[in-house]
Amino acid sequence: MPPRQTAADRPRVPVGGRRLLARLPVVLFRAGLGWVFGRRLLLLHHTGRVTGLHRRVVLEAVEYEPADGSWIVASGSGPGADWYRNLRAEPKTVIEVGTRHHAVTAHFLTPDDGAGIMARHARRRPRAARRLCAFTGLPADGTESGYREAGRAVPFVRLEAGPGSRRA
Template sequence: MSDRHPTPARRQLPGGWQRFAARLPIILFRCGLGWIFGKRLLLLHHTGRVTGLDRRAVLEVVEYAPADGNLIVASGFGSGAAWYRNLRARPDTVIQLGNRHFAVTAHFLTEDEGADVMARYAPRHPRIARRLCAFLGLPADGTDVGFREAGRAVPFVRLQAGRGSPLP
């Protein structure tokens, strides 16, 4: 029997129609329809670590603090997600919020900071928080302790807006 702590189940990336549905928001952003998502979703432009090509990912905004110039996003597919690894390699990038672009720098939160973020997020979005826990194979008991544990398992990234491009 192993003494290792259980880790969240690794989720396979969607394929077929599920991949199309998951990538549909990128198409909407590129067509100038980003305003549909308000400040709930953003389009992250990132540069491939190996290819150097421009890549895009639509992410949910977990926390939005325009006064501080901060947005926090989470990697539901863990630290192995391509966009997450690309930001680790090149943290200065651009996001699109609505139809506006902003220069940002990625800062990677610690597990304890992630626990705090998830504890604040869960009361605002209880159904989505429980689904995220289930999606990751974590207990979705609906308690603060359970959500904090999920927050330790999920990598969070703070996107800090540059001085020349404050968030709306």
């Protein structure tokens, strides 16, 4: 039996108007307007580990590697986020990027991998890196070592597309 989730493990869930605003990108993807977000945001389809119901969440791609067709996303809410826990239970899923669907397999990265990813992310997109740190409650002192330390605390997931997974 898995350990009980503590208050610190529970993700912060937006309520009221913030929830509606947070769910707007999902509605846009479902309406076929995912192209508006380019490669920056992706729609992750996942299956509820308890209910078995189909779920969707929009995530920011921290990195995209066109050579191997992989995206890296971060769980800003920590390892307690439902999408993260659902991927742990069933790592094979589908994502939408723009108007394309990709069959992917989730690979959970080590804290040391996360440190390097966060440092690269901070160099490329300093404001986005500061926002991620602020959202997670981690200190963002603006130094590479500070971002590396933050990256060790944030769970990162590589979503790797399988061969022939790209379809319109």
